[in-house]
Amino acid sequence: MIIYKKFIFDSAHYLPFVPDGHKCKNMHGHTYALTVFVEGDLIQPEGWVIDFGDLKPIVKPLLDRLDHHCLNDIPGLENPTSEILAVWLWEQLKPQLPGLKRIELNETATSGVIYEG
Numbered sequence: 001m002i003i004y005k006k007f008i009f010d011s012a013h014y015l016p017f018v019p020d021g022h023k024c025k026n027m028h029g030h031t032y033a034l035t036v037f038v039e040g041d042l043i044q045p046e047g048w049v050i051d052f053g054d055l056k057p058i059v060k061p062l063l064d065r066l067d068h069h070c071l072n073d074i075p076g077l078e079n080p081t082s083e084i085l086a087v088w089l090w091e092q093l094k095p096q097l098p099g100l101k102r103i104e105l106n107e108t109a110t111s112g113v114i115y116e117g
Contacts, residue, residue: 002101003049004037005056009063013071013080027070030107034059034089039101050099058096062089082107086115 012029015022036059040049071080076088086105094100094117106112 001042001049002037002039003052004035005052005059007034007036007059007063008032009034009067011066011069011071013077015079015081016072017079032066032085033104033106033112034063035104035106036093036097037101037103038097038099040099055097058093062092082111082113083115086113090115090117 008031010029010031012027014027015024018025036055038050038055042049065074071077071085074080077085082105086103089103089105090100093103100117102114102116104112104114
């Protein structure tokens, strides 16, 4: 079974390696939606894969590092495309969430990335 929980955070960034004149070379921001998917067997007697409330304290420290910050200033995110950010998030979450199955990261309502490690 796979469960998921969504988290929202706001961050600024710029893409230093796009061509001059590309709009994303300038500092800009997004309201990101991060969906974390966890796979596992049902735990009894509770009847869940993981308590949704247990996900928040695992994800919150990461969101605290990202929310209302410039992503380019975070080590490992000097070129913070959505793809690179998704890999970075995965690498931070996986040791604490062995059942991590996938993450979805949307930078807009219509654009995002799915990463499954």
